[in-house]
Amino acid sequence: MTSKKVTRPSLDKYFMDISIAVGRRSTCRRHQIGAIAVKDKRILTTGYNGAPSGISDCLELGCLRDADKIPSGENTEICRAIHAEQNVIIQGALHGVSLEGSTIYCTHSPCILCAKMLVNSKIARNVYLLDYEDARFADLYREAGIEFGVMVAGTEA
Numbered sequence: 001m002t003s004k005k006v007t008r009p010s011l012d013k014y015f016m017d018i019s020i021a022v023g024r025r026s027t028c029r030r031h032q033i034g035a036i037a038v039k040d041k042r043i044l045t046t047g048y049n050g051a052p053s054g055i056s057d058c059l060e061l062g063c064l065r066d067a068d069k070i071p072s073g074e075n076t077e078i079c080r081a082i083h084a085e086q087n088v089i090i091q092g093a094l095h096g097v098s099l100e101g102s103t104i105y106c107t108h109s110p111c112i113l114c115a116k117m118l119v120n121s122k123i124a125r126n127v128y129l130l131d132y133e134d135a136r137f138a139d140l141y142r143e144a145g146i147e148f149g150v151m152v153a154g155t156e157a
Contacts, residue, residue, distance in 0.1 A: 039101055074133075100122040115141060
């Protein structure tokens with residue numbers, strides 16, 4: 001009997017795969033972004049980008065940013081969507097779950113506003129797959145002592 005070697009994904013890959021799945025719920029026409037907060041190998045909260053709960057979204061009404069030809073990463077306030085990272089924080093607040101010391105897995109690096117919010121949430125680490133157009137978060141994270149980086153396929157960040 002031949003034994004087949006079983007390989008398991010790293011924890012970073014496992015949790016990133018879950019954040020990708022969460023992003024599939026996005027109601028944004030431009031980006032499907034998913035995020036999860038994890039601590040002690042346990043998922044604390046999840047979030048994806050989309051309109052506030054109960055409010056019409058871009059899938060229904062069209063994209064305000066596309067209509068005005070606004071480039072990605074600029075004038076993010078002209079958007080119906082709440083960012084995935086913001087929804088991770090909001091879900092924690094709604095359900096009494098602290099994100100302190102957690103790792104945020106997200107399909108994209110954060111915009112500067114999300115980075116500020118994550119710093120104040122006292123996260124320890126942020127792992128992402130793709131660089132967002134706004135890289136200003138990096139200096140803020142360094143100053144706050146938050147570990148961050150792009151996840152290389154199949155490896156730890």
